[in-house]
Amino acid sequence: MDFLTTNTQYQLDNSFDGTNPELNATGKEVIVIGGGDTGTDCVGTSIRQGCKNVVQLEIMPQPPMERADNNPWPEWPKVYKMDYGQQEAEATQGADPRSYLVMTKEILKDEDGNVTGLQIVDITWGKNDQGQFVPQETDGTLRTLDAQLILLAMGFLGPEEKIIDQFKLDTDTRSNVKADHEIYTTNVDGVFAAGDMRRGQSLVVWAINEGRGAARECDRFLMGSTQLP
Ligand SMILES: Cc1cc2nc3c(=O)[nH]c(=O)nc-3n(C[C@H](O)[C@H](O)[C@H](O)COP(=O)(O)OP(=O)(O)OC[C@H]3O[C@@H](n4cnc5c(N)ncnc54)[C@H](O)[C@@H]3O)c2cc1C
Incomplete structure (x- = not known):
């Protein structure tokens, strides 16, 4: 939200100093954690600020191309879609920036505390003893993505x-x-x-x-x- 608000204030008010380097995606490798609408806004804003590249991580599976049997009309269709942020990423980077079924493990930083990357791992969803869905890490898939800006867009938990x-x-x-x-x-x-x-x-x-x-x-x-x- 800090990133998006700063950007929007900069667009609306020329006197606002929106060039805070910590909140600027320009020239950076950007990771957006979260595949929802706020994540889409972070992807689109990063591209418009001239990021080097942007990836978007989603812990859930990719939605189906067509409605699933348990998602009939007139329910909201839970199907794969390219929103404006992903379309702009495809136009500038050549592909949908989203990776599905990945979980973040650790944010990496240099000795000055600057973000340098993110460790991620592939997951599948299984059920625990209480029947709740829980993520299960896939062995051998731990890897590091380089990043100088990581944006958290993981959803609204409730009012303050x-x-x-x-x-x-x-x-x-x-x-x-x-x-x-x-x-x-x-x-x-x-x-x-x-x-x-x-x-x-x-x-x-x-x-x-x-x-x-x-x-x-x-x-x-x-x-x-x-x-x-
Ligand atoms: C990143 C992002 C992108 C979104 N994109 C879209 C979109 O494209 N289309 C769409 O339709 N919706 C979008 N939404 C959702 C939409 O912004 C919200 O549903 C809508 O703003 C809710 O309005 P509201 O008035 O209920 O709450 P808010 O807009 O959150 O307003 C609550 C206000 O109360 C103030 N406040 C909080 N505590 C206090 C207090 N103690 N005293 C006084 N004031 C207080 C806050 O500062 C805030 O101004 C988006 C949301 C986010 C976060």
Whole structure:
């Protein structure tokens, strides 16, 4: 997020000094850990900043080219796709930058503490005694990738806890604030939750929808009724 925010601020505000060398991909070998949308943004931004090359590591298997039997329409299709970041990598480097079923082992650095590379290993997914899926390393596949910039894009774990603790808000099993869609009231009278904080990682369209809905419910709470949509 630091990398992406710095880059976007630099694009938006010419007076912003976005040339912090620690956060610049220019001329560097870049590794992006995480194959999701944030990882895609890191790949695309690295290429636009003129990186030497970029690879993207994903711990999960490559999705199928066609819908699997357990993923029928109208569910969201979990199939292989090239997003803009991968397309730009293919155009500049000749191939999709993603490697699947790889796990990171150790970040390597020089004596000054600068990143020099990353040790990775191939994995398969197996089940443990409790029936949970766990990664199992494949013998003989430990290897090192050179890198001067490693970007962590491994996903949203949940909203920050501080404000949730301070307000003593109830959370759901995914650590999001408990509040129903279209209602938005939490367990604390007068405290409402909407957007990613309520539904988990999502999309801007949902943030807009829920922000408007929460405003309506705040109006109802304060005025006793509301005419807001
Ligand atoms: C890298 C990345 C790329 C994404 N790309 C897309 C995309 O292409 N398309 C898309 O639709 N969605 C995308 N998303 C998801 C989208 O950004 C979110 O779903 C959306 O921003 C959620 O809106 P929100 O208002 O719920 O939360 P946020 O946008 O996270 O806003 C929460 C705000 O609350 C502030 N805040 C936090 N704590 C406090 C506090 N104690 N007091 C006051 N303020 C506080 C934060 O600073 C922040 O400004 C992306 C997300 C990421 C991380």
